[in-house]
Amino acid sequence: MVCRIHRWGLSRRLASGAPLGEALRRHLAGCDRCRAYHEQWQAMAKRLREETPPAGPLAPQLSARILAAVRSAQAPAARPAPRGRTIRLLAPLAAAATILLAVGGYFLLPPDKPPVDPNHGTAVVRSVPLPPGPDELTQRFWTDVERLAGAPMADEVRRLARDTEDLGNSLLARLPLDLLRAGDGRWLDDLLPGSAGPAGPPPTSGPSPKAGRQG
């Protein structure tokens, strides 16, 4: 996942011609594959520039053809009236109408106070949602991912989400066993989605939140 993020950063900087950042340089120094990727890209960009055919002058016949077509065409269209001018004229009118409506409404409409509910406080307390459980967390995570996965970076966001999921699972698998027990002595595995039973062994590769989502 780290390499993927750095490669995206690399692409971004090469595309805009900006110099590489400190973190990126440090990563390239220690990662052979990303360094090879960087070198390949630089070589390709160089070749693309070298292989660009020169733009010679237009053939006289072609120039003459274009200019003849232009001469026979109608004159350039006049610049359309800027829209800002209309908006500037209408803006004071709209503002005045809004103020009139607001002031008129305040004085003319009767006050509308809502009835007092004696159980209002209880209802508010009862409506406070409980903290989400792991299933709900997973669901929310993937909902956020789908929301974020709009153009133009849909693929990248989904891939990052998948990498995050894998990273979480691998971290979970490397935790010391004692850390995998909750305060009441239960295995944390039992609290996660897709757990098999109340006293199962700690996960080796971790459950798959995505599998829970799809199931």
Place this chain on the structure above:
Amino acid sequence: MDARSGPQHEAVERSAEELAADAAAGSSACFEALVRLLGPRLLRYLHQRVRDAHAAEDLLQETFLKAYRNLGRYDPSRSFATWMFTIATRLAADHWRSFRPAASIERMDPADGGQPDPLEAVARREQAEGLWARASRVLPAAQFTALWLRYAEEMAVRDIAGVLGKSVVGVKVTLHRACRRMLKYSVAPAHAPAGAPGRGVEGAVKTQ
């Protein structure tokens, strides 16, 4: 069109934006200077896009004609070259929507016509073709255009965004994908299907 400006050599030395302003005011000499200034670059780009010399020349004429008719709508605060490339890109996309099947056949190397094994023909063509030819074959239209404008025209990312109708980040993502795809086919060139997903998704500019 009236010839209102001075000698042609004076018009050539001015910027495209100044020439466009005078051409919009009716100067034919300035428009001629614009044709001389931007015509070669536009023709080279269109030729790479459509891979057909005659079609590229027709598209170039259409580009200048459309630009001339709409000179009044050109915003002088923007680069005139970017505006022209935007027109050319849209016309090239329209051209490909209309003539895609014929163009796919034309792109076949005539030397491969009698080959019994199409895989051999493809492999031979890949060895012989240049990097831009490969780019035009394996990349979707938006990625090819972004790559061309960045590395052949040396355009800034912001200007490319204007041509493609994308955000700056969208262009960087497009370039990132284009380069990854090019690296993939440069390392293992066999065997991107001709026309798909290259020109076959010409119409899918907005999805890239």
